[in-house]
Amino acid sequence: MTGRKNIREALSSQGANAIPIVIPYEAILVRDHWKQLTDEPWWQVHSPQLHLQMRWRRSALERLRQDFLELPLFYTRERQTVLRIEHRQDEPYLVDRRSGEGRLLQREPIGGSLIQSLAGRSGLEAKSREEIDSLVPAPDPPDPRNPPSFAESGKADLASRLVAEYGAERYPIDYLRAPLWACESLWGFEPLMYNIAAAPDLVHYACSRYLDRGRHRIRSAAAMGAAGIWIEECMMDLVSPQAYASLSLPYLRQLIESVHASGMSAVLYFCGNPAGKLSLILDSGCDAVGFEESKKDFRIDIGELAERIDGRCTLLGNLDAVRVLERGSENDLRTEIARQIRAGRRNRNRFISSLGSPVTPATPLERVRLFLDLARELGEGC
Numbered sequence: 001m002t003g004r005k006n007i008r009e010a011l012s013s014q015g016a017n018a019i020p021i022v023i024p025y026e027a028i029l030v031r032d033h034w035k036q037l038t039d040e041p042w043w044q045v046h047s048p049q050l051h052l053q054m055r056w057r058r059s060a061l062e063r064l065r066q067d068f069l070e071l072p073l074f075y076t077r078e079r080q081t082v083l084r085i086e087h088r089q090d091e092p093y094l095v096d097r098r099s100g101e102g103r104l105l106q107r108e109p110i111g112g113s114l115i116q117s118l119a120g121r122s123g124l125e126a127k128s129r130e131e132i133d134s135l136v137p138a139p140d141p142p143d144p145r146n147p148p149s150f151a152e153s154g155k156a157d158l159a160s161r162l163v164a165e166y167g168a169e170r171y172p173i174d175y176l177r178a179p180l181w182a183c184e185s186l187w188g189f190e191p192l193m194y195n196i197a198a199a200p201d202l203v204h205y206a207c208s209r210y211l212d213r214g215r216h217r218i219r220s221a222a223a224m225g226a227a228g229i230w231i232e233e234c235m236m237d238l239v240s241p242q243a244y245a246s247l248s249l250p251y252l253r254q255l256i257e258s259v260h261a262s263g264m265s266a267v268l269y270f271c272g273n274p275a276g277k278l279s280l281i282l283d284s285g286c287d288a289v290g291f292e293e294s295k296k297d298f299r300i301d302i303g304e305l306a307e308r309i310d311g312r313c314t315l316l317g318n319l320d321a322v323r324v325l326e327r328g329s330e331n332d333l334r335t336e337i338a339r340q341i342r343a344g345r346r347n348r349n350r351f352i353s354s355l356g357s358p359v360t361p362a363t364p365l366e367r368v369r370l371f372l373d374l375a376r377e378l379g380e381g382c
Helices: 003-010 026-032 042-046 050-063 077-082 118-122 129-135 157-166 189-198 200-224 241-247 249-261 278-282 302-309 321-326 330-346 365-378
Strands: 068-070 083-088 091-096 102-104 171-177 228-234 265-271 288-291 314-316
Touching (some): 042 050, 068 157, 129 200, 157 200, 200 241, 321 330, 321 365
Parallel strands (some): 171 228, 228 265, 265 288
């Protein structure tokens, strides 16, 4: 059985005999462990040349044998033709062949960088629908008279190559933010929380805009060959269940309906404490649900989750990425993987071994590979 087939079984009502294993947010791991994953130069991550993109990705995928296959957007075919990487004074530049103009490429720092909200970048805190429209433009509507142009544009070229080479073995996925969580990029954290309480109609409108953009991305993911969409929702443990039911759940449901209509599965990753909202989260219609490990003064026990979910959807593991994966002994890691798999078996075998958070920069790649090896060994069907 391949990882892709194991994930498909885990997402089915019958569950999986052999438990699949995934590393969420693989792009973060690649960013922080580049030299451990490939011998290619870091700037190849920006290359407009397909063969150079595939070269470093093959190396990384071979050294990290998980069951997900993350699909990237790529340059249009026009940009693939006119762009190239040149070194000027020993610095890499992305250069337009036509004009000779170049942009200095800078390596993203290990651990990432702070992402500002749209409001912070523009100096505008949207207080009307018109201001939201200017900051969150509607995607181009699909033209029913013509076939979708996304794949034809070249933006799916790299993903298509990856699917052709690895898609039979691994489960291709794309990432998407839940509409209410996406509003944080519009307002920033504190204004979003204020608007949830004081201006819910404005938040509803912003969610509808992000829902439209999410549907557009879902169509693009389908064109790239994705089998599933990972929907991330953060900070919503800080709103009341009533606000969550009103402002998040309706848009989540519609987003997930669009995922299903495109023939894909939906994994909802709820970042934070799900206390008081688990039933609402399950009512979203997601095929699988994942949660953080216990931290930030809250406790999320995988065994208790399995009992409450009771096979209604697939459950992802939430192995502690810091205390167990990064800092625990090999026995700690083996014991926790086994405990999580036992909980997953109680969820009617609807379980996928996973981490509660992305791999930390301080975690050696050997520890990640050990997690994958142990989870595969302990999750074998019997």
